[in-house]
Amino acid sequence: MDTFALKKAGLKATLPRLRILEILEGGGDRHLSAEDVYRALLDAGEDVGLATVYRVLTQFESAGIVERHNFDGSHSVFEMARGPHHDHMVCLDTGQVVEFFDEEIEKRQHVVAAANGFDLLDHSLILYVKRKR
Amino acid sequence: MDTFALKKAGLKATLPRLRILEILEGGGDRHLSAEDVYRALLDAGEDVGLATVYRVLTQFESAGIVERHNFDGSHSVFEMARGPHHDHMVCLDTGQVVEFFDEEIEKRQHVVAAANGFDLLDHSLILYVKRKR
DNA sequence: ATGCCTGCAAAGCTTTTGCAGATGC
DNA sequence: GCATCTGCAAAAGCTTTGCAGGCAT
Numbered sequence: 375m376d377t378f379a380l381k382k383a384g385l386k387a388t389l390p391r392l393r394i395l396e397i398l399e400g401g402g403d404r405h406l407s408a409e410d411v412y413r414a415l416l417d418a419g420e421d422v423g424l425a426t427v428y429r430v431l432t433q434f435e436s437a438g439i440v441e442r443h444n445f446d447g448s449h450s451v452f453e454m455a456r457g458p459h460h461d462h463m464v465c466l467d468t469g470q471v472v473e474f475f476d477e478e479i480e481k482r483q484h485v486v487a488a489a490n491g492f493d494l495l496d497h498s499l500i501l502y503v504k505r506k507r
Numbered sequence: 508m509d510t511f512a513l514k515k516a517g518l519k520a521t522l523p524r525l526r527i528l529e530i531l532e533g534g535g536d537r538h539l540s541a542e543d544v545y546r547a548l549l550d551a552g553e554d555v556g557l558a559t560v561y562r563v564l565t566q567f568e569s570a571g572i573v574e575r576h577n578f579d580g581s582h583s584v585f586e587m588a589r590g591p592h593h594d595h596m597v598c599l600d601t602g603q604v605v606e607f608f609d610e611e612i613e614k615r616q617h618v619v620a621a622a623n624g625f626d627l628l629d630h631s632l633i634l635y636v637k638r639k640r
Numbered sequence: 641a642t643g644c645c646t647g648c649a650a651a652g653c654t655t656t657t658g659c660a661g662a663t664g665c
Numbered sequence: 666g667c668a669t670c671t672g673c674a675a676a677a678g679c680t681t682t683g684c685a686g687g688c689a690t
Binding site: 442444447450463465466472474476478479482483485486487488490491492493494495496497498499500501502503504505506 | 575577580583596598599605607609611612615616618619620621623624625626627628629630631632633634635636637638639
């Protein structure tokens with residue numbers, strides 16, 4: 375199962391790590407805060423500490439297994455780093471998160487960076503939106 | 508002077524507020540953390556509290572006098588809301604901040620939001636870059 | 641067996657808040 | 666004079682770290 379992904383990252387396949395992977399892969403919301411993951415573990419009857427959740431998520435991030443985002447300035451959210459790159463829009467009314475990818479935006483970012491004498495290493499794009507009515 | 512901008516925002520023209528405006532407008536770096544502003548005040552011999560700096564910056568943000576950004580997840584930086592909208596690229600080697608504006612990116616953001624049934628209210632775009640060599 | 645992990649509690653950082661005194665108008 | 670504002674200290678919220686015991690290999 376997921377033990378492989380962990381071993382590949384040089385991480386022992388411990389119970390907390392496997393459970394956290396399950397939660398991130400689970401069918402629900404795919405963008406979870408550390409607190410969200412912690413609560414989900416408690417709800418599932420698991421006995422893990424919040425500190426472990428933070429440690430594991432940080433390790434997963436370093437290993438490229440999950441991505442960390444900052445939709446608002448106050449806390450991080452994590453999602454499985456499955457598949458190709460995408461950015462996010464966040465509904466300010468409901469908190470709903472929608473993923474999107476726009477080739478043109480991606481391209482322009484490289485152009486803009488190059489025009490200023492830089493190489494583009496990474497970027498963060500978040501659209502704050504509201505449902506149309 | 509700047510007293511006008513403050514009055515217009517319904518804020519009394521107090522010494523701390525005027526000094527903070529001066530620092531933000533001053534010739535140096537235009538993207539300052541609360542701590543940066545606080546340090547600059549101390550260096551200038553002013554006797555203000557860090558709490559006041561935070562309060563004033565937050566009030567300025569509400570009044571539209573300054574903008575708050577989160578270049579990294581760990582703290583906010585502030586800049587005067589002078590002139591037209593722009594985004595930022597941050598050099599991961601030096602911390603240098605470069606402002607830019609790209610019409611095409613701006614346009615596509617609206618298109619993408621609309622395509623998902625949303626109105627675009629705001630956005631945050633940060634390019635993480637490295638000087639070319 | 642041994643070195644990596646974990647839970648707990650404590651600490652760290654940035655930011656906010658309560659309160660009594662000070663200040664602008 | 667009165668409401669607003671400020672400094673200080675304390676607290677809050679998120680995240681990290683130290684440590685002693687526990688687990689995977």
